[in-house]
Structures are given as structure tokens and as C-alpha cells.
Amino acid sequence: MLEVFSFCETKVTPIVEGYGGWAFRAEIVPIESAYPSFGELVVLESTDHINSCRPLSHTEPLHTEILEFLRKLKA
Numbered sequence: 036m037l038e039v040f041s042f043c044e045t046k047v048t049p050i051v052e053g054y055g056g057w058a059f060r061a062e063i064v065p066i067e068s069a070y071p072s073f074g075e076l077v078v079l080e081s082t083d084h085i086n087s088c089r090p091l092s093h094t095e096p097l098h099t100e101i102l103e104f105l106r107k108l109k110a
Contacts, residue, residue, distance in 0.1 A: 037074075038074065038104075038107075038108055039071060039073060039074025039075065040074060040075050040077075040100075040101065040104045041069050041070050041071065041074060041075065041076045041077070042069065042076065042077040042078070042079055042087060042097055042100070043064055043065070043066045043068075043069035043070065043076070043077075043078055043079065043087070044062075044063070044064065044079050044082045044083050044084050044086075044087040045078060045079060045080050045081060045082060046081060046082060046083040047060040047061055047062050047083065048060060048061060048062070048063050048083040048084040048085055049083070063083075063084035064084060066078065075104060077096065077097065077100045079096060079097055082097075
């Protein structure tokens, strides 16, 4: 059996900084692209693409969810 873990962000990601703020922001990976319709999906609330790919600490939801998924695979 193939185990799949997917995650997606919910905030748009700042791409280009302009005068007085971010001139261009985009949703990099929408939920429709992030989830293959099977396996586990973690929706990272209030997280953009940059921070979803690189958790800031061991207490971030993505980090803890990945560890839990790996523990289940090992069991």
C-alpha cells in the first residue's frame, strides 16, 4: 500500500517587492494541485508557500505532522 502525505498553504506568497509593499503576490500551489485525492492532506492555515516549504521551528504544524506521518510508517 502506498502512503501519501500532502500539504498546502492558504495564504498568497509575496513574489516581487514594489514601492511601499509587495507589488505581486500569488497562490503558488492551490489545494486542487496539492492534493492527489488520496492519502493525508494537511492544510497549513495562515502560511504562504515559502514558509510551508521551510518550517521556522520544530513546533510548526508541518514539522510535527511530517514526524507523525513518518512514525506511522515505521510502526
